[in-house]
Amino acid sequence: MDLSPWLVVLFTALVQASAILADTDSQDYTGLVAIADNWNPNPSNWIGNDPCGDNWTGIICTGNRVTSIRLSSFGLSGFLSGDIQSLSELVHLDLSYNKELGGSLPASIGSLSNLENLILVGCSFSGELPNELGQLTNIIFLSLNSNKFSGSIPASLGRLSNLYWFDLADNQLTGGLPIFDGTNPGLDNLTNTKHFHFGMNQLSGTIPSQIFSSDMKLIHVLLDNNNFSGSIPSTLGLLSPLEVLRFDNNPLLSGPVPSNINNLTKLAELHLENGKLTGPLPDLTGMTALSFVDMSNNSFNASDVPSWFTTLPSLTSLFLENLNIAGQLPQALFSLPAIQTLRLRGNRFNGTLTIGSDFSAPLQLIDLQDNDISSFTISGSQYNKTLILVGNPICVPGSSEKYCTPPGKSNPAAAPYYTPMNCSVLPPTCLSDQLLSPTCICAVPYRGTLFFRSPSFSDLTSPSNFVPLEQDMKVKFTRLNLPVDTISIHDPSFAQSNNLQLSLELFPSGKVHFSEQDISNIGFVLSNQTYKPPSLFGPYYFIAQRYPFANGLQVPSESKSTNRLPLIIGVSVGGAVLVTVLLALVIVFAKRKRSPKKNEERSQSFVSWDMKSTSASTIPQLRGARTFTFDELRKITNNFSEANDIGNGGYGKVYRGTLPSGQLVAVKRSQQGSLQGSLEFRTEIELLSRVHHKNVVSLVGFCLDQDEQILVYEYVPNGTLKESLTGKSGVRLDWRRRLRVVLGAAKGISYLHELAEPPIVHRDIKSSNVLLDERLNAKVSDFGLSKPLGEDGRGQVTTQVKGTMGYLDPEYYMTQQLTDKSDVYSFGVLMLEVLTAKKPLERGRYIVREVKAAVDRTKDLYGLHELLDPVLGASPLALAGLEQYVDLALRCVEEAGADRPSMSEAAAEIERVIKMAGGPGAPGHESASESMSYASRTPRHPYGGDSPFDYSGGGMPSSRVEPK
Known part of the structure; x- marks a missing residue:
């Protein structure tokens, strides 16, 4: 009797019954729960199994799919796990203002193909920016400022053709600005982007001329507070839409300012202060939109008062300190209609200072300290604002004139602006967690600091600058249906970075506390620039304080889950x-x-594996992989002692352990902040449990006990091939040993392609994923990006592009068609890396292109003497077979996959090269065990440098995933 139809009917009925309980897509629900497991605390109503139907705070759905996560200012701590990739329909992700939320940004975020907003402002994310961000081709708003990101700006971000807002400011980024080099993209490809906000980092190098062009739509270029050197490129003058330019506080920036800068007729803010700029003082004639100009503390040539001083009708602030400008100041300068501040100290202005009776009403400060002014006249009424002439001949010793008094004594600055209180009755006494609003109501405000990067004013005392901001915020928040009653602004000041900062308090309407959902909505409005301030404030960012919800978090009201x-x-x-x-x-x-024997033997699939459970019934019994308890692993590592610590990475630490059988193992223990998500953890286990070859690293087992995620590998003592080539491991490889390592890697990859069932494409072949055992045998490792080619055993797979910068197959990138020839390309790059000991891609130089350009088959060693690793020597005798080796490597990196050899063909050719070089059986050949040479060192375990579960290319900061 065939019961299959009945089983189908009953199973369908069960699924339909379950669907009544949960409308949310099961993958989205599982992903949210997995992500939340790494956070503390979570919003109070994240209960049940239906985030969409139960209106989880901060979660917005379209149909049954989660499309938005907005959890700014919730005081979250922990990290963002790789499970974020489960939310495949996500459009908005805003986790801003959670300063305890950190760790590395998971590479799997690059798989969110629908993501338009990625906003992580004011958190503590660290590590390198993953190259996979370049796969977010629909991204419009990328705001990662005010974190702790380090490393260079990935060139892959040049693929974000829809990017509008690009903010990486206030991090610890280093290196230069990447540009298109003929192979890899660069920031110059971002012709639709309007905002480059890269200030307050440690970026260096010259500003490449290619980065600016007439095709670009940039309105804000903020490169301030970095370490750029060289001169400002003349291509800057091609950015006709530009409104804000900041090159200030780059102490090594030198050379003349491009003479075509006055082509920027829309420019309102110009900051060039605190550098080593030379040449003539820039001519700003015709730049009638300029409101704020600061070029202080540079090395411009001595000059007379420029004619453009009196031709800028919008000018509010002119800062030209310590520039050696000479001559008499024109009276008309003080009558410019909008002028507020003149800081001109440390020059050679001379003669008589004349301020006419028509001086501008907004003019609050004239600072002319340390000049050569000998007399002062004023027409009409007395100028009663701040005038400072200390250090001029007019201020003779004993002078009683108030302008001869050093500032800070009898010329105190006026108090900064503070929103006035408007109380019709005696103000009440508020509770300790409450503040008094401007309308004298006690409530708990949403508080934080607004940072304006280019305000067009400098007077911090005038209500005329700040009252419009308060009124504008109130009107726009009301239009957005946000329950904001009143707004308080106070303590405006200019920070060391020259950003205007002011404290902001938003008070709730009709209640004492904002709700969680209120904070989610308000935070998102401020973090993604939904709110646009008046134009005189310019671009901003907001850093909020954690909101003190009642009892820690809001008590949820009666919800849909209760009613159901x-x-x-x-x-x-x-x-x-x-x-x-x-x-x-x-x-x-x-x-x-009964099932066929073949099916009985097949390992249980990880697909249905419930990561939430650690019971024996839910953990699959995978062939070749043992399940360990946490106590067992604690015992074999001596309680994870420091003495057994052999490496670490963003995921956690690696420990040496000894099983009761005497077998040495490497125990990789994930910790909070790991890049690893549960899906990637399962993938690593599933794939490694199915492959068994001497040139593929072996998985001994894993542990899911006590909420731990631990992998146990065979112990491979001699580090990675990359560490040997760079000298970090202390293992020295001569020509013949390198050929043996390359052959071993080729055989391991060939096994994956031709003998694994189904065939597997590794997708991340590189030197840091080739390990060396005690006899220097190669072992291919890290299967996080690997992809089966299907049960039929051959063909291709259409999939998102993943791989590592410099190794990635260009055909795969262009077509998204993954085949085994993609591994062949990566292997060819690895061959060239073994030959040269150079990184595949470094400072814009691509090893494939370098070798192709240098090859001369009419010369010894193909004319590659300058590219070869000096450790190898450069004699044809010492490098026998090199020409055949190079020919094979160049065949492997052919543009078209059809023109590349298979991995088995490549392995056979390498064996022939080894015989030419004196391989096994050849006279004088030494075995690896007899000829190994080590530097004096403390062994470093190969797993220590790469993340254990980094499915973006191995986990080392320099090898993140990058489509070429």
């Missing part, structure tokens, strides 16, 4: 009955019809 309790109980009972019947039928059916 009778339905849940009824459906649960019915579902239990269906499950019981279904299981009984499955047992009967199994007894009548």
Whole structure:
């Protein structure tokens, strides 16, 4: 009797019954729960199994799919796990203002192909920016400022053709600005981007001329507070839409300012202060939109007062300190209609200072300290604002004139602006967690600091600058249906970075506390620039304080899940009955019809593996992989002692352990902040448990006990091939040993392609994923990006592009068609790396292109003497077979996959090269065990440098995933 139809009917009924309980897509629900497991605390109403139907705070859905996560200012701590990739329909991700939320940004975020907003402002994320960000081709708003990101700006970000807002400011980024080099993209490809905000980092090198062009739509270029050197490129003058330019506080920036800068007729803010700029003082004639100009503390040539001083009608602030400018100041300068501040100290202005009766009403400060002014006249009424002439001949010793008094004594600065209180009655006394609003109501405000990067004013005392901001914020928040009653602004000041900062307090309307959902909505409005301030404030960013919800978090109101309790109980009972019947039928059916032996032997799939459970019944019994308890691993590593610590990375640490059988193992223990998500953890286990070859690293087992994620590998003592080539491991490889390592890697990859069932494409072949055992045998490792080619055994797979910068197959990148020839390309790059000991891609130089350009088959060693690793020597005798080796490597990196050899063909050719070089059986050949040479060192375990579960290319900061 065939019971299959009945099983299908019953199973369908069970699925439909379960669907009543949860409308949210199961993958999205599972992903959210996995992500939340790494956070503390979570919003109070994140309960049940239906985030969409139960309106989880901060979660917005379209249909049954989660499309938005907005959790700014929730005081989250922990890290963002790789499970974020489960939310494949995500459009908005905003986790801003959670300063305890950190760790590395998971590479899997690059798989969110629908993502438009990625906003992580004011958190503590660290490590390198993953190259996979370049796969977010729909991204419009990328705001990662005010974190602790380090390393260079990935060139892959040049692929973000839809990017509008690009903010990496206030991090610890180093290196230069990447540009298109003929192979890899660069920031110059971002012709639709309007905002380059890269200030307050440690970026260096010259500003490449290619980065600016007439095709670009940039309106804000902020490169301030970095370490750029060289001169400002003349291509800057091609950016006709530009409104804000900041090159200030780059102490090594030198050379003249491009003479075509006055082509920027829309420019309102110009900051060039605190550098080593030379040449003539820039001519700003015709730049009538300029409001704020600061070029202080440079090395411009001595000059007379420029004619453009009195021709800028919008000018509010002119800062030209210590520039050696000479001559008499024109009276018209003080009558410019909008002028507020003149800071001109440390020059050679001379003669008589004349301020006419028509001086501008907004003019608050004239600072002319340390000049050569000999007299002062004023027409009409007395100028009663701040005038400072200390250090001029006019201020003779004993002078009683107030302008001869050093600032800070009898010329105190006026108090900065503070939103006034408007109380009709005696103000109440507020509780300790409450503040008094401007309308004299006690409430708990949402507080933080607004940072404006280019305000067009400098007077911090005038209500005329700040009252419009308060009014504008109130109107726009009301239009957005945000429950904001009043707004308080106070303590404006200019920070060391020259950003205007002011404290902001938003008070709730009609209640004492904002709700969690209120904070989610308000935070998102401020973090993604939904709110646009008046134009005189310019671009901004906001850093909020954690909001003190009542009792830590809001008590949830009666929800949909509460109202559905009778339905849940009824459906649960019915579902239990269906499950019981279904299981009984499955047992009967199994007894009548057993699966073929092949299926019995196949490892249990990880797809249905419930990571939330650690019971023996839920953990799959994978062939070749043992399940360890946490206590077992603690014992074999001596309680994870420092003495057994052999490496670490962003995921956690690696420990040496000894099993009771005496086998040495490497125990990789993930910790909070790891790049690893549960899906990647399962993938590593599933794939490694299915492959068994002497040139592929072996998985001994894994542990899921006590909420731990631990992998146990065979112990491979001699580090990675990359460490040997760079000298870090202390293992020295001569020509013949390198050929043996390359051959071993080729055989391991060939096994994956031709003998694994189904065939596997590794997708991340590189030197840091080739390990060396005690006899220097190569072992291919890190299967996080690997992809089966299907049960039919051959063909291709259409998939998102993943790989590592410099090794990635260009055909795969262009077509997204993955084949085994993609590994062949990466292997060819690895061959060239072994030959040269150079990184495949470094400072814009691509090893494939370098070798192709240098090859001269009419010369010894193909004319590659300058590219060869000096450790190898450069004699044809010492490098026998090199020409054939190079020919093979160049065949492997052919543009078209069809023109590349298979891995088995490549392995056979390498064996022939080894015989030419005096390989096994050749006279004088030494075995690896007899000829190994080590520097004096403390062994470093190969797993210590790469992340254990980094499915973006191995986990070392320099090898993140990067489509070429």
